[in-house]
Amino acid sequence: MAQKQPDPPRPTDAELEILTVLWSRGRSTVRDVHDAIALRKPTQYTTVLKTLQIMAEKGLVRRDEEQRAHIYEASRPREWTQSQLAADLLQRAFSGSAKSLLLGALSAHKVSREELAELRKFLEEYEKGTR
Amino acid sequence: MAQKQPDPPRPTDAELEILTVLWSRGRSTVRDVHDAIALRKPTQYTTVLKTLQIMAEKGLVRRDEEQRAHIYEASRPREWTQSQLAADLLQRAFSGSAKSLLLGALSAHKVSREELAELRKFLEEYEKGTR
DNA sequence: ACATTACTACGATGGCATTCGTATGTCAAG
DNA sequence: CTTGACATACGAATGCCATCGTAGTAATGT
Numbered sequence: 001m002a003q004k005q006p007d008p009p010r011p012t013d014a015e016l017e018i019l020t021v022l023w024s025r026g027r028s029t030v031r032d033v034h035d036a037i038a039l040r041k042p043t044q045y046t047t048v049l050k051t052l053q054i055m056a057e058k059g060l061v062r063r064d065e066e067q068r069a070h071i072y073e074a075s076r077p078r079e080w081t082q083s084q085l086a087a088d089l090l091q092r093a094f095s096g097s098a099k100s101l102l103l104g105a106l107s108a109h110k111v112s113r114e115e116l117a118e119l120r121k122f123l124e125e126y127e128k129g130t131r
Numbered sequence: 132m133a134q135k136q137p138d139p140p141r142p143t144d145a146e147l148e149i150l151t152v153l154w155s156r157g158r159s160t161v162r163d164v165h166d167a168i169a170l171r172k173p174t175q176y177t178t179v180l181k182t183l184q185i186m187a188e189k190g191l192v193r194r195d196e197e198q199r200a201h202i203y204e205a206s207r208p209r210e211w212t213q214s215q216l217a218a219d220l221l222q223r224a225f226s227g228s229a230k231s232l233l234l235g236a237l238s239a240h241k242v243s244r245e246e247l248a249e250l251r252k253f254l255e256e257y258e259k260g261t262r
Numbered sequence: 263a264c265a266t267t268a269c270t271a272c273g274a275t276g277g278c279a280t281t282c283g284t285a286t287g288t289c290a291a292g
Numbered sequence: 293c294t295t296g297a298c299a300t301a302c303g304a305a306t307g308c309c310a311t312c313g314t315a316g317t318a319a320t321g322t
Contacts, residue, residue: 119229
């Protein structure tokens with residue numbers, strides 16, 4: 001019987017950055033992750049390593065130790081974690097009002113007309129789906 | 132000439148909770164804030180006091196020391212801070228995709244049919260506004 | 263006048279996040 | 293075999309967050 005793993009805690013800023021790399025690259029070595037992150041921000045290799053080790057303890061990532069260079073992967077899919085984060089902020093800062101959240105996002109971060117239309121379409125579809 | 136205050140940093144969890152009280156109550160004493168928070172969560176008075184003092188240092192709140200019981204108020208309106216937080220999460224976790232953010236929020240936090248309709252209306256209006 | 267209550271200030275603690283340096287082990291090239 | 297490149301492990305420094313206890317002081321009630 002498959003054991004249900006407990007929900008990992010909310011990732012911190014540095015952890016989220018690493019998760020982003022793992023989500024887009026898939027299974028990766030520490031070096032892979034470090035290289036990707038070092039492009040945008042000077043970072044020591046061991047810093048990434050240590051953070052990944054901690055993330056493994058927390059259950060945010062899984063580690064495959066078969067090879068000498070261990071291989072890491074996110075233990076939860078991107079969508080799941082994003083959902084957690086969105087719901088968390090929704091509660092903490094918006095008292096559960098999805099409308100306020102959307103308003104806040106739109107007013108600070110200008111989105112293109114195209115994305116706006118997409119957004120509306122998505123919402124219409126979603127509304128149909130729950131009818 | 133009015134000095135432009137620097138943007139206060141992103142509020143922490145405890146700080147956000149206090150800000151929420153200040154936004155809904157307006158100018159408040161430490162006691163007011165404490166009473167409001169203690170309803171949902173056992174908290175020492177001095178914990179709230181200390182946090183408010185730190186928030187004042189950071190510029191998250193303003194303090195009026197005229198009376199013996201100092202009076203605090205949020206230095207930024209709710210909408211402004213919410214915007215910051217939404218935009219921050221949008222960047223950090225959603226690579227700027229407002230659609231993903233909305234999808235995440237909706238999939239974790241079930242919203243009523245009414246709110247969904249409201250949301251759609253709001254989006255339509257917003258779209259008109261930027262045309 | 264004295265005791266009680268209400269307030270601020272502040273130090274201290276424990277925990278976590280982030281970062282880095284160093285130690286140590288493995289492997290392959292010369 | 294020795295060296296250099298590359299890997300993990302891990303201790304430690306630093307700083308912030310959240311919390312609380314204590315001290316000191318002003319106001320209030322008896």
